[in-house]
Amino acid sequence: MEKKIKTRREGLPDLPNVIEGVKPVFRFAPNPNGLLSFGHSRGLIINGMYAKKHDGELILRFDDTDTTVKPPMMPAYDIIPEEQEWLCGFPAHRIIIASDRIxxxxxxxxxxxxxxxxxxxxxxxxxxxxxxxxxxxxxxxxxxxxxxxxxxxxxxxxxxxxxxxxxxxxxxxxxxxxxxxxxxxxxxxxxxxxxxxxxxxxxxxLLDFQSAVEDHLQGVTHIIRGKDLMDSTRKQTLLYAHFGWQYPETIYWGRVKVHEYGGFSTSQMRRDIEAGVYSGWDDIRLPTLGTLKRRGIQAKALESFWIELGLTQKDIAVPLSTLYSHNTKIIDSSSPRLAFIREATPMTLTGVLERTGTIAAHPKVDLGQREYHIDQGVWIEAEDYGKPVRLMDLCDIDSVGNIESIDRSDKRPVIHWVAGGSPSTLRIPKGDEIITVEGILETNSHPVGTIVQLERIGYGIIEDDGLLMLHD
RNA sequence: GCUUGUGUGGUGUAGUACGGCCCAUCAUAGUGGGUUUUCAUCCCGCCGACCCGGGUUCGAAUCCCGGCACGAGCACCA
CATH class of the missing domain: 3.90.800.10 (Glutamyl-tRNA Synthetase; Domain 3)
Incomplete structure (x- = not known):
């Protein structure tokens, strides 16, 4: 018996129990007592990907049968389907609302x-x-x-x-x-x-009953969910036996903790938001899907992230840097470069220089040109002040601003600079606080929502009232 | 307590159903270097792991037994 050569498995594991000619049916069932969070994205992405791969269906089901402990939030019924579509890339094939089915x-x-x-x-x-x-x-x-x-x-x-x-x-x-x-x-x-x-x-x-009956009625073939629901499966299997039904194929994953996120629960977030502790469901300190989206995390980055974690039953703790790494790979080639000067310090330039010109918005990809007009001098970061440096794409200067060369003449450090520009702020979420950095932003015409790369700082997104830091 | 699940480098992950191809894969982080008029992107190198103890076997990450550790359920929550 020839054994198959061990090769590294790529992507999601094969789905067990797929019957030829039968469309597999998957479901994801959040409680609309709030909007979706980072953790929910796993269920949506994994179930959605399998549904897509096998030409099956994805059911989005609102398990809203608790009016006391987890009272439903009306806007969630409209927003969650939008979040689902954003993540999966397609709308759910069916939307079921438990409260319609009592x-x-x-x-x-x-x-x-x-x-x-x-x-x-x-x-x-x-x-x-x-x-x-x-x-x-x-x-x-x-x-x-x-x-x-x-x-x-x-x-x-x-x-x-x-x-x-x-x-x-x-x-x-x-x-x-x-x-x-x-x-x-x-x-x-x-x-x-x-x-x-x-x-x-x-x-x-209650959940175990409602979910079990509905899964059967909807013809769900595969349930993929957290292993905390293993006993739920066992309970429901007993119920199915009574009814003479066959229980769907069930796959579990372990608990995931994100190092940077503390213990957030949907109920607690909702209370805090309603109490004004947070500005809304997309407050930049929250681990919600809305916040992730606002912070420039692409649906495809979340997809890569969850595929990489796979479907193991291990309880794990992951750093956000893994997600950011996936995101960087996606956004870098489409992120125009922009200069933001922290602790802006004026540097007067003396000497001969073409005072107007353009610089490419991206070093490798054609994302247009940035124009500059220099009058007296430029803004540079205080940390870069007082030493011979090269102003990126402009000229070499000595420690006090005398222009020494237009072409790059040596290996002196290259720094970023802004001519003119306007005051702006860069907000950086850090744990449960927000750090606000004042600075001078290069003049630009990017619309709100554009993801840019702030030179020598990291990726950011342009908002109405300033910049929001995404990640390094 | 009862029940149930999991243990591979710092963090994840492949391999474990069918023991040899595994002195263990890939990624991320870290670190060193290269490209680059960014501390970004891209490229290359290095680093570093099979929970422990027995057993079976010519051979064990993989099988058996016994420990240990951690998680979850035992709600008139989902």
């Missing part, structure tokens, strides 16, 4: 009760926990179907059970080794109004 989930809850694999439990959370730990069945478990159906009605009735009084459970087995799987809850009562459907429903499904 009657369907109710129908399956009723089926579950009628099929005797679901029951209404009126034990308190604490009481049930005792049963779960002791592996004993709770008294509600043996109630008859009609009794359960009656209680189910009571859950849906304003004058019946109140939040906390009752939940619907999936009957599994209280002697299961894994405590997480023992008669897990499928639905509970919530009376906080939902921003989309108001108080039309009292009983809302």
């Amino acid at each position: 009657p369907v989930y109710h129908e399956y809850i009723a089926k579950m009760i009628s099929g005797e694999f679901g029951y209404v439990c009126t034990c308190s959370a604490d009481d049930f926990k005792v049963h779960r730990v002791a592996m004993t069945e709770c008294p509600c478990r043996d109630n008859s179907i009609s009794d359960n159906l009656g209680k189910w009605q009571k859950m849906n009735d304003k004058n019946g059970f109140q939040p906390g009084d009752a939940v619907v459970r999936v009957k599994t087995d209280m002697s299961l080794k894994n405590p997480a799987l023992r008669d897990w809850p499928a639905a509970r009562i919530q009376t906080n109004p939902h921003p989309r459907v108001g108080d039309a429903y009292r009983v809302w499904p």
Whole structure:
């Protein structure tokens, strides 16, 4: 048996269980209690790439079934699809909103009760926990179907059970080794109004149930998600067995931490934004997709980044420099060069010099010309002052500004300079603070949003009120 | 505690189902150099790893046993 030669695998691993002639269906299901973050981009990119590669479909699903702990944010329903399209390069084939589908989930809850694999439990959370730990069945478990159906009605009735009084459970087995799987809850009562459907429903499904039913209904073939949801798969597999359905192929990845980002949660960000701690979802200190986009990170850079990390189940911590490196490769050839002088110091030029001219906007690619007009002198950075230097693309000068040569005459340091220009600021996000550097920016006509390379500093983007630093 | 998952250089990653082609791949970071009228881009070099201990075998990153470390779940959150 000839063994295949070991070669380095490139890109994403092959998708298991792809059946010829069957379109694979993938899904990504964020909670619209806020906008998307860096971490979400993994799910979108990986699922989106597989869908594209196999000519399958990508479903974007809003899992908005919690009105209490994670209340939905209305603008998210419009913005998340835009963010998804920006990242994937194509719009999702289907968009599903769970809150539109509550009657369907109710129908399956009723089926579950009628099929005797679901029951209404009126034990308190604490009481049930005792049963779960002791592996004993709770008294509600043996109630008859009609009794359960009656209680189910009571859950849906304003004058019946109140939040906390009752939940619907999936009957599994209280002697299961894994405590997480023992008669897990499928639905509970919530009376906080939902921003989309108001108080039309009292009983809302929980994630494990809603997601499981919807995946089946939508014909999802592959679920790719974090391994923190492994027990979720095990719970849902038990439910699928009850319904006689086949569970999709499931792939997991480990937890990713970005060294530069602390512990941000969507809920916390939302609170902070609403409290004015941050200027908005694209505040430059936040790890959101909006911020990444604002900071000039290209969707393709995120794609390369996530492909490189692959689909391992290892928990990892990565530095942002890896992402920046991918981004630099993409933006450099299209980023015009621009001079920004920090701690601007005037340098009067004496001697003979052509005082007007042009300089290429990019050393290798034709991105147009930059014009300059020199009157008395130029601005240079304080750090460069007082030594013989070469003004880039202009002339050699001595320590006080006497022009010594137009052509480059020796190996003296080359520095950047600005003739005229105008005051501007460069904002640099650093952890939870923003560093603002004052300086003189070269006159230019680049529109807001242009990514430029600030010579000898790094990449930046032009905003309404100044420059925003991207990365080195 | 119970359940479940993961351990390859500083950081990621390939290789692990079928042991030899692996004195271990690629990238990033660091470092040295080259190109360049930028401390950028590009190019080249260097650096540096199979969690530990046993076992099986002619041969183990890969198989077996036992440890250790770290993560996640056990919510009327997603």
